[in-house]
Amino acid sequence: xxxxxxxxxxxxxxxxxxxxxxxxxxxxxxxxxxxxxxxxxxxxxxxxxxxxxxxxxxxxxxxxxxxxxxxxxxxxxxxxxxx
Numbered sequence: 001x002x003x004x005x006x007x008x009x010x011x012x013x014x015x016x017x018x019x020x021x022x023x024x025x026x027x028x029x030x031x032x033x034x035x036x037x038x039x040x041x042x043x044x045x046x047x048x049x050x051x052x053x054x055x056x057x058x059x060x061x062x063x064x065x066x067x068x069x070x071x072x073x074x075x076x077x078x079x080x081x082x083x
Contacts, residue, residue, distance in 0.1 A: 003028050004037055008063075011038070011045070016060040018052075035061055044070075 001009075007026045010017065022031035038045050044066045047059050066074075 004034050007034055008038055008041070008043060011043070011061065011063040014062075016048075016062040018050075018058050018060055020058075022061070038063075 003026050007017070007022060007028065010026075017025070019031040022028050022034055026034070028034045035045050035047070043063055046062050046064050048062065050058055050060050052058050
């Protein structure tokens with residue numbers, strides 16, 4: 001199983017991760033590229049800004065269900081071919 005697939009499996013379980021956790025736990029040198037690849041595979045990966053316990057701003061990534069607005073935007077950009 002690839003490192004990106006392990007990250008996807010972790011996120012599908014409902015877990016959230018920061019960029020540092022993606023690098024540390026999964027050994028992915030470029031966490032933003034890993035998230036981009038997951039999005040290209042069709043996963044709806046959300047990036048939520050958070051403040052960590054020590055006051056440091058960060059971003060936590062999670063997989064979720066797209067809202068109606070997101071589906072409508074995708075449909076307006078690509079038309080019926082996407083669906």
